[in-house]
Amino acid sequence: MRPLLLILALTGLTACTERAPLDVPPDDAPVATGIPLPDGHFEGVDAEGADATLQLSDLGGADTRHAVIVVTGGRWCGTCQWLAAPLETIVGAETAARWTRIDLVLGDLDNGVPTREAARAWQALGTGAPAGADPDHHLASLVPDRSPLPLVLVVDTQHLTVVDTMANPTTTELREKLSDRVHTVAKPSVFVDGFDENEWALLQTIALPGAPPPSPENPVADDPDAAALGEALFFDPGLSPEGIACATCHQPEHHLHNDAPVGEGVALGRRRVPSATLAAHSRWQLWDGRAATLAEQSLIPIEDETEMASSRTYVARRVLDEHRVAYEKVFGAAPDDGHWPLEGKPGDPAFDALLPEERAAITGVFERAGRAIAAWERSLRVAPNPLDAYLAGDVHALDTEQTYGLRLFVKQACQQCHWGPRLTDDAFHNVGFPGRADDPDAGRFDALGPGAAARYQGQFKTPPLRGVAHGTFFGHAGRHADLSEVMQVYGWRTQDEGAVVGEREPWLPPFGETAQWGLLPFLGVLTAERIAPSPRDR
Numbered sequence: 001m002r003p004l005l006l007i008l009a010l011t012g013l014t015a016c017t018e019r020a021p022l023d024v025p026p027d028d029a030p031v032a033t034g035i036p037l038p039d040g041h042f043e044g045v046d047a048e049g050a051d052a053t054l055q056l057s058d059l060g061g062a063d064t065r066h067a068v069i070v071v072t073g074g075r076w077c078g079t080c081q082w083l084a085a086p087l088e089t090i091v092g093a094e095t096a097a098r099w100t101r102i103d104l105v106l107g108d109l110d111n112g113v114p115t116r117e118a119a120r121a122w123q124a125l126g127t128g129a130p131a132g133a134d135p136d137h138h139l140a141s142l143v144p145d146r147s148p149l150p151l152v153l154v155v156d157t158q159h160l161t162v163v164d165t166m167a168n169p170t171t172t173e174l175r176e177k178l179s180d181r182v183h184t185v186a187k188p189s190v191f192v193d194g195f196d197e198n199e200w201a202l203l204q205t206i207a208l209p210g211a212p213p214p215s216p217e218n219p220v221a222d223d224p225d226a227a228a229l230g231e232a233l234f235f236d237p238g239l240s241p242e243g244i245a246c247a248t249c250h251q252p253e254h255h256l257h258n259d260a261p262v263g264e265g266v267a268l269g270r271r272r273v274p275s276a277t278l279a280a281h282s283r284w285q286l287w288d289g290r291a292a293t294l295a296e297q298s299l300i301p302i303e304d305e306t307e308m309a310s311s312r313t314y315v316a317r318r319v320l321d322e323h324r325v326a327y328e329k330v331f332g333a334a335p336d337d338g339h340w341p342l343e344g345k346p347g348d349p350a351f352d353a354l355l356p357e358e359r360a361a362i363t364g365v366f367e368r369a370g371r372a373i374a375a376w377e378r379s380l381r382v383a384p385n386p387l388d389a390y391l392a393g394d395v396h397a398l399d400t401e402q403t404y405g406l407r408l409f410v411k412q413a414c415q416q417c418h419w420g421p422r423l424t425d426d427a428f429h430n431v432g433f434p435g436r437a438d439d440p441d442a443g444r445f446d447a448l449g450p451g452a453a454a455r456y457q458g459q460f461k462t463p464p465l466r467g468v469a470h471g472t473f474f475g476h477a478g479r480h481a482d483l484s485e486v487m488q489v490y491g492w493r494t495q496d497e498g499a500v501v502g503e504r505e506p507w508l509p510p511f512g513e514t515a516q517w518g519l520l521p522f523l524g525v526l527t528a529e530r531i532a533p534s535p536r537d538r
Helices: 004-011 056-061 087-091 116-123 173-182 197-203 226-235 293-305 311-324 325-330 355-376 387-393 402-409 444-448 483-490 511-518
Strands: 041-045 053-057 066-072 099-104 131-135 150-154 159-166
Touching: 004 116, 041 116, 053 056, 053 226, 056 444, 066 173, 087 099, 099 116, 150 173, 159 173, 226 325, 226 355, 293 311, 293 355, 311 325, 311 355, 325 355, 355 402, 387 402, 402 511, 483 511
Parallel strands: 066 099, 099 131
Antiparallel strands: 041 053, 041 131, 066 150, 150 159
C-alpha cells in the first residue's frame, strides 16, 4: 500500500494543515466506554505471518496498557484500506510504541466467510499486526447497529475494558484519540480541499479505467481481429433462432444496458441488465457471480431458454456460415460442419448422438465465439467525467452541490463498497434490495449451490457507480425507478412489497434524509461515456 503522503504529493491539489468545514451530519454512532471486552478466539496469523490462534484475553498480558482492535471487512472494504498500514505509519512512532494492535477480519475478498487465509491476505497489505478471522462479527454488540467499517476499539488492557470506539474514523480522529490516551503529541494530519488524508487517498483510487486486467484464460483477449469478430457477433441477431442478439438487451443507445427494469429476450427476465461497458474489469460476472470470466458470461445467455434460447450448434453453424473469414483469421482453419445437426446442446438428443470429436468441435467454435465477444468488450474505454477532473486537481470541476454530495459520499462511508476505478469492490453484499414479489431471489447463495453458508443469502455483486448517471432502473431486480428511490431504500424510508432474502448487512452506513437528497447531484456526474464508438453506434 502506497504511503498516504506520497499519494497526496502526486495529486497536484493544494494541501493545508487546517480542515475546511465539511458541513455534513455527524456520525450517529455513540461512543462506548467502560464495556467489558468479551473473550474470544480467532484462527489467524501472528505478527510474523505464522499460523496462530488469537485470544482477546491475551491482551491483558501485553507489555503496554493500551490496545487497538481494528475490525475490518477485509480486502473488499475500501474504507478499511488505509488502516492496513502499520500503526506507527498512521499515528506516529512515539504514539504507536505505547499501543499493541490486533485486527479482526469479517470477510474475504468477495465478502464471503473469512478463514485464516483471509486474515493472512489482509495482513499481507502490510499491517504488521496479528490478524484473525471473525466470521460471526464477535464484537458487534459493542457498537451500534449500522456502524460502518472499519471499527476501531480502544482497550484498557489492565481491566480488559473498551474505553472508546470509532466507526470509520479519519486519520485525524484516530491520531488525536490515541495520542490523548497516552499523553503524546498527535502526528500532524494533511488535508486536501477539506478531505482528511485517508479520505483523499481513497478518493485517489477512483482513477479513470484504462485497459482491463489481464485475461490469461483467453488467448485472443487483446487481439484486434478477435475484437472485430466479437463486435460482429455481439450485434448479430442470427445467433438465435428467435432473432435476439446480445445487443437486444445491451443496447448502445443506453450505454450497453437498457431502459427497462429487467431484461427481456424470449421471456421476461428476473434481473436488471447491467452495462457491458466496463464488464471486462470485473472480478466476477453476472449479479450472482456464477460466471468467472467474461468469455464464459457471454455464452450463458445464448443457451438460456428465457434469453436467446439458442444452442451451441446453432451458434457454431452461424459463425462458420456468416463469419468464417473473420473466424479463421483469428483462430485458424474451421472444422468441417457438414455432418452437424442444425441445432443442439448437451442434453439434447441430436447433440448427444454425435461422435465425441464432433461434439468437441462444436463446443470449440462456440467457446471461441465467446472469447471473441469478450475481446470486443475488453476493447471498450470510457471518457473522463467531472469527478476525474476534480481528483486530477481542478477543484472547480464540481459545482457547490456536487462537491457537497462528494463530501457526503465520503462522510457516509459509501466508499466502504464503492471505491476503485469503477466505484465497486466487486464483492457480494446483501443491502436489503427486494426482488420481485413472487421471486425470492437468493443471489450468490443459489450460485454457490448446495452447502453454501447462510451468509450468502441475498448477496448480489456491488454495481459500479461509474456510469450510474446513465441508469434508469436500479437494484438487481430493477425495482427502483430512480436514484432517489435507491437512497430511500438505504435509509429504510421506503416500504416495498418485493421479496428480500437473507439479512441486511449490519455495517451498512446510516442514511438520513440529508444524505438521501444531498448525494444525488454528485451521483449525476458519474458518467461513463464510451470513447470512439463503432459505426454501429452512430
